[in-house]
Amino acid sequence: MDKTTAAPPPRARRTIAGIETDVIEIGSGRPLLFLHSGEGPTAPTDRYLRALAKIYRIIAPWHPGFGYTDIPADFRDVTDLAYFYLDLAQHYDLKDAVLCGASFGGWIAAEMAVRNTQRFSSLVLVDALGIKVSGRETRDIADIFAMPTAELVRTSYVRPDVAARDTTQMDEQDLAAIVQSREALCYYGWQPYMHNPQLKRWLHRIGIPTLVLWGAQDRIAAPEYGRAYAASIPGARFALIDNAGHYPHIEEPETFARRVADFAMAPA
Amino acid sequence: MRAWYFTESAYPDAWDKDPVSLRITLPSSHIDRDKAADILNRHIDEWAMCDDLGLNIMLNEHHSTATCLTSSCTLPLAILARETKKARLLVLGIPIANRTDPIRVAEEMSYVDLMSRGRVEMGFVKGIPYEIAAANSQPVRMMDRFWEAHDLILKAMSTRDGPFNWEGRYFHYRQVNTWPRPYQEPHPKVWITSGSPATGVDVARRQHRVATVLSALNAKLLYHAYRMQIAKMGLPDPGPDRFGYLALVGVGDTQEEGETFVKKVKGYLETTGIVAEPFTNPPGYASVAANVAALKRGHTQGGVGAHFQVTMRNGKQINQATASVAELVDAGVCFAGTADQVVAQIKSFNDYVGGCGNLLVMLQGGTLHHKDTVKNMRLFSREVLPRIQNLEVATDRDTEEIERVRERAQREKLVAAQ
8 A cells, every 4th residue: 555645735724604614725627625534634544635636626624523623613413514515615616516525524415415506516425424224223324433443443444554543643633633523423423323314305406417436345334325325316326436445535546536537527 | 427328239140241341232131030120129128228227318320231220210219209208319310411301300300309208319410421322312512411401400390480481402392380399499409420620610600519439539629629619609618518429338347347348349340340442432421631641542442431440549540440448448439347447437538538428328239138238238327327427627728728719709799799
């Protein structure tokens, strides 16, 4: 695996619609709003962002409450994040943009897309959470809050070493960011667990070309869940990325970027 | 000092069934229903003896666990309201941040307070982290939910001209009008447990009783923070009655017998922290700073709570599950030996913490069987309790500092009033 560690792209603090958030902006061309999985857009690596930035102008925020900001006092659930990102799209005056979200970020992207796709012309959902597919006694999404950390990492990746880190050597600000992200994920996703029971009902409203990309070996949310997601969105395509678990953009960044570009071809 | 008898109502026969977790994931097939029925009935019998022994009663609850069969403290409370006539009845307590319906709490507490003609004391607890998964309760911002539930319950119990409206952040009711009303006016006394001086300050602001467990050092810091906050509010010293403390207690005819009793009660300490890693530290339960410190130590997820660690008076950290009885006595985790020895230990503890008016005595735990439990309860109530009822505490430097703060606050109040 490529372990080269280029300096991370700069994180800039922005205030958008009264909410403080951190954003990475790199690359040029057609805008792509990337809504992160896990702890933030650079965790555990940002290689996929660099790969995308060869083609797109990337706007990659930390969800409010994740990383280095607090959960906004009056935010209650994922729909608040969806409306915030619609405000953010307006703030950046995005046009003909690609909306791409992974895992929890994919859930937010889907919530945005059922509300308003005016500023976006393509949607890419990557191992997205957010809907309920199976019956009440079947968990669609693995209970990450009931797994020991080592097991969670093993379950999330085909190659768990991509997420290896030594927290004893990290500085306190970055450790606090890990802790805050874990809290925020819990805050937004604890109950109902990582989904909005009403979201699937409204996915038919998504009227832009949609690609549902899935790690072929995802054991957090299985590919069948992804197929059900795609089947609920009119005309959506479903594709697997091989040799990848729940985070294919982390494990196969070049393949991931190529799939996104192949799908959302036309530059602005 | 008043004494409150307590047992966790454990199910020790299942303690060897899973070395990783006795909570959350241990299937109930490990319960023999007849044995469990015996345990529940036996403990009610023991609590019911408190009337004759001059002891008060304390009850608690835990969920999905072989360490405690009481899944709702309100149930034995209601039974004991009829089984006893004199003892005060303390629940410590109700995990109100994990209860979906605070009005139900207000109704049940009012009912039992009436039934017992005003003997209920009402404890509200955050609950240990292991309760989160069992309740499926959101751990992030849970103390905000706790205080909203607290405010709603007390308003529901004390309002006599209802109904009233409540549309809060966490709870919504349009017609709150609690029937029956409680016996005590405006509501039973409130206790809140706390492991930290910061929560102690929050409790002091509301002038409730505060209780802590199994660490003399924590108790000392907590009571000091409480008394200091009361002084900052310009109010008179609350006295020891506001403070509670839970310890394991073994009283025997000989030192050896007392220590043997406490070693059996100590089965509680040896098992209470056996919980699968992810349930020990739900996100948002512990502070960001505590989690950062744990990550810095190399813990990835568990290990934030120190359920097994306790600090001795000299600062040495000991493991509750493996430490000697002498070390545990020093740390205030247990009091054990002959009646004379236990009296001396409790007096020393009382001086160390600056005065504590309520001793919650765990005289049963683990495999201590009925006959020894009764002996332990009798020796404690006859030979220890009469000698600790009126303990004095010497004025120390801490007290003088608190008095200076109080005088300043009272002067400022006078100036503000003029």
